[in-house]
Amino acid sequence: RIVYVNGEYVQESDAKISVFDRGFLFADGVYEVTSVLEGKLIDFDGHLRRLRRSLVELAMTIPCPDEELLSIHRELVARNAVVEGLVYLQVTRGAADRDFAFPKNVPQTLVLFTQAKSIVDSPLAKRGARVVSVDDLRWGRRDIKTVQLLYPSMAKMIAQEKGADDAWLVQDGLVTEGTSNNAYIVTQDGTIVTRDLSSDILAGITRAAVLKCARELQMKVEERPFSIAEALTAREAFTTSATGFVCPVVEIDGTALSDGNPGAVAVRLRQAYIEESLKAAI
Ligand code: PLP
Numbered sequence: 001r002i003v004y005v006n007g008e009y010v011q012e013s014d015a016k017i018s019v020f021d022r023g024f025l026f027a028d029g030v031y032e033v034t035s036v037l038e039g040k041l042i043d044f045d046g047h048l049r050r051l052r053r054s055l056v057e058l059a060m061t062i063p064c065p066d067e068e069l070l071s072i073h074r075e076l077v078a079r080n081a082v083v084e085g086l087v088y089l090q091v092t093r094g095a096a097d098r099d100f101a102f103p104k105n106v107p108q109t110l111v112l113f114t115q116a117k118s119i120v121d122s123p124l125a126k127r128g129a130r131v132v133s134v135d136d137l138r139w140g141r142r143d144i145k146t147v148q149l150l151y152p153s154m155a156k157m158i159a160q161e162k163g164a165d166d167a168w169l170v171q172d173g174l175v176t177e178g179t180s181n182n183a184y185i186v187t188q189d190g191t192i193v194t195r196d197l198s199s200d201i202l203a204g205i206t207r208a209a210v211l212k213c214a215r216e217l218q219m220k221v222e223e224r225p226f227s228i229a230e231a232l233t234a235r236e237a238f239t240t241s242a243t244g245f246v247c248p249v250v251e252i253d254g255t256a257l258s259d260g261n262p263g264a265v266a267v268r269l270r271q272a273y274i275e276e277s278l279k280a281a282i
Helices: 022-026 044-057 066-079 123-127 150-161 205-216 228-232 264-280
Strands: 002-005 008-011 029-037 085-092 109-116 129-135 166-171 174-178 182-186 192-194 221-223 236-241 245-252
Touching: 002 066, 008 066, 022 085, 029 044, 029 264, 044 066, 044 085, 044 205, 066 085, 066 109, 123 245, 129 150, 150 166, 166 228, 192 205, 205 221, 205 236, 205 245, 205 264, 228 245, 236 264, 245 264
Parallel strands: 129 166, 129 245, 192 221
Antiparallel strands: 002 008, 002 109, 029 085, 085 109, 166 174, 174 182, 182 192, 182 236, 236 245
C-alpha cells in the first residue's frame, strides 16, 4: 500500500515518523475519515471543514491548502486503486523534545492512508447492530476529532465481551453517542431523535447529511438527548458515521427493539443517504 507522509508518497513499509512525534507521545493530533464509493470521495468538503475547526480549537495550523488536500486524497485513492473504502488523514503537532507545553515553530506531521473495504454491502447493516450502554468516561471536548481514542476502544471491548457489536456511551443518564458514530432512536410516533450538538459529542458529517435527507423526506426530527430507558421504548434505532453510513440498531442492553429487525426508517435513510452522497461525490 502507498501511504502519504509529509509531502511524499511511499510504500507503507518505508514510511517513517519520529518517536518524538506528539501524536505518538501525547495523542496531540486530529484526524478525519472520508469514505470512498465508486472511487469517489463522499462528503469531502464537510470533512475538510471539520478538520479546519478541530485544528483551530487546538491552536494548530492548517497543513496545506484545501486543493492540495483534495489532490492528495485523490492521488492515494488512484495509486491504491480504491473503489470502495476510506481515506484516513491525521495531522499532529509534530516532533519535539517531550514537554507538555506546545512546541513553537515545529513542522506538523501530515499522514494519509487508504483502506479498501466493502461498506455499502455491510453484513452488520443488513443484520442490525446490538449495542450495550457504557459510562461515557471520555474527556470534555468530544467536538474535536482528536486521535485520543483509548476510551472508545475500551468501550468497544466491553461491548464485545458482552456479545454486542458496539457501545452507546451514557453521561448523566443520557446517551451521548456511539464509540465511533452518532446515535438515534425513532419514537413510536415516528420522530427521529438524536442528541443536539455541543462539546459532548462529535458533530458527525454523516449526521448533518442524514438529518438533511430525513427532513427532505418529510420525516420529523428532534435534536435533544434521550436516555437508554427511552431508547428501549423506541420503535427503532440507528447510528451514523462516515464508514457505517446509516446502520440500524436492533438491540439495546439485551432487549430487542420491535421485532428485532432493522427498522424501516433506518433502511430508508441508509438508501437515501447513499444515493444523495454518491450524486455529490467528488
Ligand atoms: N462520533 C464519534 C465519537 C466518532 O468517532 C464519529 C466518527 O468517527 C462520529 C460520531 C461520526 O462522525 P462522521 O459522520 O463524521 O464520521
